Amino acid sequence: MNDFIWIFVSALLVNNFTLSYFLGLCPFLGVSQRLDTAFRLGLANIFVMIITALCSYALNQWVLPFAPYLRLISFIIVIASAVQFVEMAMKKLSPDLFRKLGIFLPLITTNCAILGLALFSTNKGYGFWEGLVYALGAGGGVTLALVLMAGIREETRLLNIPKLVEGTALNLIIAGILSMAFMGFAGLFST
Amino acid sequence: MKSQESISKNSEEFLKGIWRENPVFVAVLGMCPALAVTNSAINGLAMGLATTFVLFFSSTLVSLFRSFIPKQVRITTFIVIIATFVTVVDMLLAAWVPDIHKELGAFIALIVVNCLILGRQEAFSSKNPVGYSMLDALGMSIGFTIALLSIGVIREILGNGSLFNIDLFGQNFEPWIIMILPPGGFLVLGFLLLCFNRVLNKKSS
Amino acid sequence: MATANNILPTQAPEPGSFRLIFSLGTAGFFSGLLLVVVFLYTSPLIEENQKKALQTAIFKVLPDCASFELFVKGPSGLERSISTDEKGVFAGYDKNGTFIGFAIPAEESGFQDIIKVLYGYDPESERIIGFEVLESKETPGLGDKIFKDEEFTEAFRSLVVQPIIEAVKKGKKSRENQVETITGATISSKAVINMLNNSLSEWESSIDGYLETNTEPTR
Numbered sequence: 001m002n003d004f005i006w007i008f009v010s011a012l013l014v015n016n017f018t019l020s021y022f023l024g025l026c027p028f029l030g031v032s033q034r035l036d037t038a039f040r041l042g043l044a045n046i047f048v049m050i051i052t053a054l055c056s057y058a059l060n061q062w063v064l065p066f067a068p069y070l071r072l073i074s075f076i077i078v079i080a081s082a083v084q085f086v087e088m089a090m091k092k093l094s095p096d097l098f099r100k101l102g103i104f105l106p107l108i109t110t111n112c113a114i115l116g117l118a119l120f121s122t123n124k125g126y127g128f129w130e131g132l133v134y135a136l137g138a139g140g141g142v143t144l145a146l147v148l149m150a151g152i153r154e155e156t157r158l159l160n161i162p163k164l165v166e167g168t169a170l171n172l173i174i175a176g177i178l179s180m181a182f183m184g185f186a187g188l189f190s191t
Numbered sequence: 192m193k194s195q196e197s198i199s200k201n202s203e204e205f206l207k208g209i210w211r212e213n214p215v216f217v218a219v220l221g222m223c224p225a226l227a228v229t230n231s232a233i234n235g236l237a238m239g240l241a242t243t244f245v246l247f248f249s250s251t252l253v254s255l256f257r258s259f260i261p262k263q264v265r266i267t268t269f270i271v272i273i274a275t276f277v278t279v280v281d282m283l284l285a286a287w288v289p290d291i292h293k294e295l296g297a298f299i300a301l302i303v304v305n306c307l308i309l310g311r312q313e314a315f316s317s318k319n320p321v322g323y324s325m326l327d328a329l330g331m332s333i334g335f336t337i338a339l340l341s342i343g344v345i346r347e348i349l350g351n352g353s354l355f356n357i358d359l360f361g362q363n364f365e366p367w368i369i370m371i372l373p374p375g376g377f378l379v380l381g382f383l384l385l386c387f388n389r390v391l392n393k394k395s396s
Numbered sequence: 397m398a399t400a401n402n403i404l405p406t407q408a409p410e411p412g413s414f415r416l417i418f419s420l421g422t423a424g425f426f427s428g429l430l431l432v433v434v435f436l437y438t439s440p441l442i443e444e445n446q447k448k449a450l451q452t453a454i455f456k457v458l459p460d461c462a463s464f465e466l467f468v469k470g471p472s473g474l475e476r477s478i479s480t481d482e483k484g485v486f487a488g489y490d491k492n493g494t495f496i497g498f499a500i501p502a503e504e505s506g507f508q509d510i511i512k513v514l515y516g517y518d519p520e521s522e523r524i525i526g527f528e529v530l531e532s533k534e535t536p537g538l539g540d541k542i543f544k545d546e547e548f549t550e551a552f553r554s555l556v557v558q559p560i561i562e563a564v565k566k567g568k569k570s571r572e573n574q575v576e577t578i579t580g581a582t583i584s585s586k587a588v589i590n591m592l593n594n595s596l597s598e599w600e601s602s603i604d605g606y607l608e609t610n611t612e613p614t615r
Contacts, residue, residue: 006505015509020373022227026306029222069282069435072300073274073427077267112223112304119297124510164392168219169384176377183372186507186535260423264416268423275427279434286441289449372535 004133007126011137013185017113018145019178024113028146029171031107038150042143044104046136048083049117053135055082056118057128075118083109113142148178204323208330214307215338215380216387221307225339226376228298232355235343237291239336241284241299243329245276246308250316250328257317269312270303277302307335345379346370454486454499457516457526461488461496467606474606485599488516497525500599504591507583509533511542515552515592519603524561524592527552539584548585551575557596563589 017023024045032038055078064071087105090098108114117138121131152174161170214220224242229235249272253260260268281299284292292299302308311331316324347353350370352360369375455461468477468484477484486499497518503510511534516526529543542548555561556572563586564574577585 010505010509022223022373022376023301025222025226029219069278069431070428072278072281072303073271076270076274076303112301115304116297116301119300123297164388165385169381169388172377172381172384176374176381179374179377180369183374259419261416261419264420268420271420271423271427275430278431282434282438282442286438286445289442289445368535 004130007130007133008137008140011134012141012144013182016141016145016182017116017138018142019175019182021116023116024108024111024142027107027111028142028149028175029168031104032146032150032153032171035147035150035154038146039143040100041104041108042139042146044101045108045111045113045142045146046139047101048079048105048108048114049135049139049142050132051082051086052079052114052118053121053131055079056122057131060122071122075115079114079118080109113138145178149175152178201323201326204326205330208327208332208334209337210334212331213334213338213387214331215335215342216384217391218307219384220310221305221335222380223301224298224305225335225342226373226380228295229339229343229346229376230371231347231351232340232343234291234294235339235341236336237284237288238295238298239332239339241280241295242302242305242308242335243332244280245273245302246311246332246335247325247328248276249273249308250311250324251321253312253316254319254321254324260317265317266309266313269309269317273308273312274303307331342376342379342383345383346375349379350375453514453528453530454488456528457499457514458488458496459516459526460490461499462491463493464488464499467498469602474602485603498599498603499526500595501530502591502595504587504594506532506542506587507534507539507581511584511587511591513588513591515595517557517596517599517603519607522556522558524552524555524557534581534584539581541578541581542584542588545578545581547576548578557592560593561589 011017015021018025018028027041027045031041056075059071059074059078063074083105087098087102090102117135121134124134126134149171153171156170156174208214212218215222215225221242224238228238249269252272253269277300280302281292284295284299311328315327319327344354347355348359349367350372352358352364352366370379451464454464458464464486466477466484466486467474469475474485483501485501488496488499490496497516497520499514499516501512501514503512505511510531511529512531514528514530515524517523518525527549532540532543534540534542552575555575558573560573562571562574563577564570566576566579568574569576575585575589577589
């Protein structure tokens with residue numbers, strides 16, 4: 001049980017995917033103007049990550065021991081098709097949910113955070129439940145980073161910012177400071 | 192085809208990636224590898240070269256077969272081609288330079304999702320002849336490598352007091368450790384973008 | 397450049413599904429072919445590299461070691477293992493084939509992420525005789541002192557492990573089973589010491605049991 005908590009907190013805070021592994025930066029910098037959009041994108045991320053954890057577990061268990069060199073290709077293609085499949089199912093079964101999350105799904109299926117999750121949990125040798133907890137933690141971490149960033153950016157819109165700094169440069173510096181703050185979580189769960 | 196015009200078009204396709212459309216500093220693509228592995232100059236260079244390999248061969252192939260690939264499945268085909276070359280470069284690095292492979296870790300595999308590579312296939316190689324595509328790929332990857340190398344150089348000098356593992360300042364230098372940690376990546380790229388904005392603004396005004 | 401003019405993208409209005417599958421299949425076939433060729437070429441080299449890295453690490457933690465073999469926990473205590481993939485300990489022998497000690501891999505969550513180490517253990521004198529960090533993402537300049545700080549690593553050249561290894565502040569070492577933690581990297585140093593204690597208690601009984609039945613393991 002303790003292990004699960006550690007995996008979760010480690011992925012959520014200490015080794016946050018966005019702020020310490022730099023994964024999923026495109027949406028982090030691109031889709032973080034508004035708080036509610038950022039939050040929904042984060043939820044969609046968690047959703048895709050759970051699918052990813054299931055797919056990568058199945059692949060690692062039954063396919064890849066025979067052909068390790070197909071790891072990358074099969075991860076990408078299987079994850080992308082699984083997400084597309086779920087997207088179609090979601091459109092049919094719950095149009096409301098689809099309107100809220102569905103538009104983000106194509107955007108994140110080939111995102112580095114998703115592939116990164118599959119690769120990292122394979123490298124760490126996680127089993128089924130560990131992989132699932134890791135996916136939840138990582139997705140939560142990405143959501144947290146997105147929401148924090150969007151919150152700060154909403155505030156900066158009212159400020160008088162020099163034209164030179166506006167845009168990506170400013171966002172990167174904000175992200176740097178956020179990342180520094182997250183470093184404070186290191187050592188949270190050790191002896 | 193040896194006219195003045197084609198030569199200038201050639202050099203234009205090559206040079207735009209290095210400066211005017213630099214993938215990192217201007218188009219802000221491929222941020223993930225640009226920040227994650229650039230805690231030292233050598234890692235930045237290795238990542239740049241690995242990306243160069245993948246981009247060059249993918250662009251060449253995509254451009255060669257651009258008329259055979261049906262539009263509906265083009266993205267999937269591009270990804271298969273890119274993922275193949277990334278796996279190749281991953282295995283070659285593990286075989287030839289295990290130390291660097293260990294340092295870069297999973298980030299080599301993540302070259303697949305570098306938007307720069309898929310972006311060039313979609314925007315350029317799938318529409319242009321092989322020669323131009325090769326030049327475009329080379330220019331873009333050199334621009335990318337230069338960007339990664341410069342971030343790596345700055346972070347290594349400030350954060351470790353060394354360059355390519357050679358000590359620069361001796362004992363008295365107190366390294367600015369935050370620079371080789373994740374926040375340093377964000378901050379250095381942020382300030383580099385500022386400098387780039389400044390230079391580009393001056394030129395245009 | 398000759399191809400530039402005569403190839404026009406064939407704009408077929410709606411290619412049949414056969415053509416879609418055919419072109420994807422062709423791409424997949426050639427990519428698979430290329431991957432298998434490169435895999436066959438690189439996999440012996442990669443295996444060689446891994447073996448060399450393991451060997452260097454074992455030789456470092458067991459001084460004078462010349463050869464080693466893998467032991468795993470079996471139903472009746474320690475057993476020699478033929479495969480190299482299993483989790484176990486390495487028995488090291490010097491060049492005359494005399495047993496020196498065990499090289500034991502261990503891991504524990506540190507300040508940032510998992511720390512993986514390999515250490516040499518001499519069951520006869522109940523001492524740790526060598527220590528090497530295999531993998532760590534500890535903060536550069538602070539936590540990475542667990543393998544860069546010489547005073548700290550020196551302590552593991554000869555360290556009594558009974559009853560347990562204790563962590564003490566710098567300059568407070570009074571007994572042979574104590575290690576001085578690094579200033580500024582207390583958590584990381586304690587993580588290392590905890591890891592050694594846990595790993596020793598995991599392997600101790602099976603190692604002792606094995607040594608009782610085979611008084612002098614030789615090659």
